[in-house]
Amino acid sequence: MNSTVLVVGAGIAGLTLAAALHRRGHTPVVVERAPGPRPGGQALDVRGPALDVLDRLGLLAGARAARTRMRGMSMHDAAGTELWRSTEMTYSAGMLDSADIEVPRDDLTTLLHDLVRDDVEIVFGDTPVAIAPDGEVTFAGGTRRTFDLVVGADGLRSAVRRLVFGADEEFVRHLGAQVAVFGADNFLELADWQTWTQDEAGTWCAYPVHGNARLRITVGVPTSADERREPDQWRAHLSERLAHLAGDTPRVLEAMRAAPDFYSAAMAQVVMDRWHDGRVVLLGDAAHCPSPLSGQGTSLALVGAHVLAEEFDRDPAHAPAAYEARMRPFVAVNQALATENPGQGASPESLERAKNAFSLTA
Template sequence: MKTVLISGGGIAGTALAALLSHRGYAPTVVERASGPRGGGQAVDVRGVALEVVERLGVLEQIRAHRTRMRGMSVLDGDGRELHRSTENTFSSGRLDSGDLELLRDDLVRILHDRAKEEGCARFVFGDGVTALDPDEDDVLVSFEHAEPRRFDLVVGADGLHSAVRRLTFGPEERFARHLGMHLAIFSSDNFLGLEDWQLWLRDGEAGYGIYPVRGNSELRISFGYAGEPLPEGRRDPQAQRAVVAERMAALRWETPRLLKALADAPDLYCDTMTQIRMDRWSQGRIVLLGDAGYCASPLSGQGTSLALVGAHVLADALARSDGDHRTAFASYEERMRPFVALNQDLATENPGGPAAEESVERAKNAISLDG
């Protein structure tokens, strides 16, 4: 049984663990967090990705955890309603679509449980990859805490700031394309009393989206603002919190209460809107998956679907290759690249808002799982 180390226990890595277990591989997932990560925004499972979760056997669970918004309001800087819709929201698109929106942490938990059910997947939390030493037969992997271990294959599914990508291909700066925006996401009590309704406010180069979750008991708050990436030394959580508060302070309406919620939030996530563009996603026995290899940024609305579809295509390529990882990785790239390109383009099609509905429809269905 071939052993596979998957660095990253998010959507891509956990889905791949479940899919590989079903195909006779022995995957080990190593994740820096102490358990499946909580928090995060609502994410979308769209188009072909719905077929992936159906094949994984978790479609009905995902459907049961979907958000159930009635609509949204777009506000000016003083909180006055400029526009409302009961047909679509900025986070999920058309409300009558067959696509599914759910919280990121719910999706990760569902995938984690499914991977564990397969029996072959092993999860190691609170650790990370520090060095990779590949040869013709396997890869010797060093960890922050665990003893070094050899694996037949290594998959970097460790996100935008992938350690596997850095160790294998070089510094992030070679591949990152900053889109000029920053994103901060956190949760709070529903102090606005929202009921299945989203609010979106923008004033100049900053703004926020607010929507209720967990039966309207909580809010998910997303701050966005323009700016260049922070220097490396200012990426620690406290520095990020201070920068976000500074950039949002000029906004009016409920901003003071939102900034208080930011200060108290236990699950703040901050990062730049950035895409990763690479000429290749594999080297030897090491391959990249999801945001690590082809991050589309949250502006595309397709990061989750790219992760799920990429996991299926990679697992399928490995299963069909009769143990030849070179053939499998080449097939994975050939099938995924057109799909990735269309979905990355969604992030830049309309700088002022979501991409056109017809562009999303074309991109989300632009691959066949059995191609």
């Protein structure tokens, strides 16, 4: 039976769900509040069963071609002095001899967008402002449409979650840091190498993408609460907090102030007792953001989208509950990665167990 599904959010979770639903004969409609595909973003890890999801969509070869190819990383102190280096792992991607891949966010999103754009209705520049129990959705642009299922795949600050489940403060758990991500030309001349500079007051990391032509840079500072600032205010705040760091830091901060794709967000998790209510269900970070500290947000989004599409095709009326029952154990073990060793990250053994704690065929 063909059903109509509203997918709010054209990120990894939303586009993957749209592709999986369309392949099963349903009619997804994707609505994204941004005016177009979002540029930039950090490199994303795809691990374990999430690789199988990409393979089933026919995108694994493209994702492998776009992956980062790090040779290792180095860590520097506040003076810019190298403390240590590794050719076995990087903080962002984990062990380098793994079958897992790390892909720039915009490259992975482009692969998914290209897969569905000719077959799926995608509306940019709009967002729901009201969702009725019968599936009728009122949009900011003034239109109203009714759907068999409404999926909130709209991230940490989900509008769907606020409309149906409650305010962000009820579900978002701050983890004590604020990060910003932006792109730049490879002014550091890094060649498949990741570099970090940090002390107790802040940190930055840079690594090359797109054949070493561009950099992705992440800047982070500790915060005691979830602070809200406009982008230019965050640029100024981060510049002030990191100005004491030496080495390449002045050039990094200059690039941050000029970056058009600057994006800032809190390190946080989403913790909810339930992810569905009637015809509404949450997916990916909107339901269970594990935070970048886990390195598993993208894999959870890919696997969750596959499971929700599979359950919806099997039994639309009971799909949200069935999807949630299957995903909760996988989410729990992966969210725990972010808090296992505060300030140090999860152990390789914990990550190996968590990333493989789900089977698409189980």
